[in-house]
Amino acid sequence: MDNTSTLDRRAESGHGPIRRTALHDTLVNHLRDMIIEGELEPGTRLHEGQLGEQLGVSRTPLREAIKFLASEGLVELIPSRGAVVKRFSAKDVQDMLTVLRNLEELAGKLACQLASDTDIANMRRLHDEMVARYRAGDRLQYYKLNQEIHSGIVRLAGNSTLSEVHQMLQTRLKRIRFIGHEGAEKWAAAVAEHEEMISALEARDESGLAEVLGRHLDNAWERVRSAI
Amino acid sequence: MDNTSTLDRRAESGHGPIRRTALHDTLVNHLRDMIIEGELEPGTRLHEGQLGEQLGVSRTPLREAIKFLASEGLVELIPSRGAVVKRFSAKDVQDMLTVLRNLEELAGKLACQLASDTDIANMRRLHDEMVARYRAGDRLQYYKLNQEIHSGIVRLAGNSTLSEVHQMLQTRLKRIRFIGHEGAEKWAAAVAEHEEMISALEARDESGLAEVLGRHLDNAWERVRSAI
DNA sequence: CGCAAAAATGCTGCATACAGAATACAAAAG
């Protein structure tokens, strides 16, 4: 049997020396990925002994990581019965998107006020790169750049709490968005909305940007609602 | 020396059998209270050995609770150096209030749409009770009811994510609000704003309620800004 | 007396060990 733990392998695949980051962070990120990517499906019990052996760590740091994720809302703690991967209902997703929409609208307005011209130029560059990935049909890279753009706009709002909360909701929804693989025409529409977003940002059109961001997320809901 | 741990004493002061809740929850709540009430000041290192002995628990569950709080943003984890109580700058507080304002405005709108007449009547009752505490000069009870009313309006929005995020920010700000002990005239103004809030809710006046909630939080910022 | 290097101390990070609760299974009674 392979004696190298899963964690080591993943860490080595990164850059530079092995395990720069503390084990706690590594574990948290790894478990988060496992949940987002569906390796641990909703409702799955997180078996400490088994999972620990699989990852090559003892139960102590594993439990700490699980508690951390519990506070992030990705897993649910059941007294004396451990932790299970949280299951999100359709309403849960809708609720998250409602809040996310509001936050992005706020972020859009603030970004128009606060972003430097350089910041905006960088966003345009990211956008162009994303469109290139779209044209190439590279869904995975498109998806990554898409997320980066949304996070980027929020970052331009210069509000750390806003970034933090946005990041948290984005993470919870990642799992869902993986499911909602939209068709070609919807994908094109999403790209068009992104074009609108960047244009509004360049024009520093607060209400315009907020409107597009809101519409974009409403459409996201339309895209995934059937998949849940 | 008193052999009963601090945790036991606090638990016994509750209702029913001792320690209904799991130790994890008890610890998290206790530490959270210690931070909010200023017993653990910002910048304080959370000394595992010492703190554990003081609370009468071993390091393991204590560490798990600390990790939980770290994800809530109340403490900061520093690799190989443990955890410290997070210090919030004036900008941090302003950022939180900006987000909180946006969330409450959203909640106000949704509450006007979704709340039942009974729900609204209950809010009015809470409000009247709060005004009574104000007239009696009972700051602590006033403060508690105040928080309950804000949480209540958010709850009426029927959006669990909204409630959760709101609760998180409210918790982080509690520590700050404890400082901002407003003067008599500002207190009166705050009560007046609350009266407006309830009236707007009863009239199901979405924009009116959102406006008051926003103004209320802006004023909250004015009240605490000098104290930071 | 000042400074640097090295030892010593204290704390965190992780692993392991033990106790108690929950569940699964089996056997017996209705």
Next chain:
DNA sequence: CTTTTGTATTCTGTATGCAGCATTTTTGCG
């Protein structure tokens, strides 16, 4: 055949022990 109860197993919750890192103190040398 179903239900119930006793027992065994498994997993969680908590305590403790050990190793490594950070910091501080002490000691040796200029």
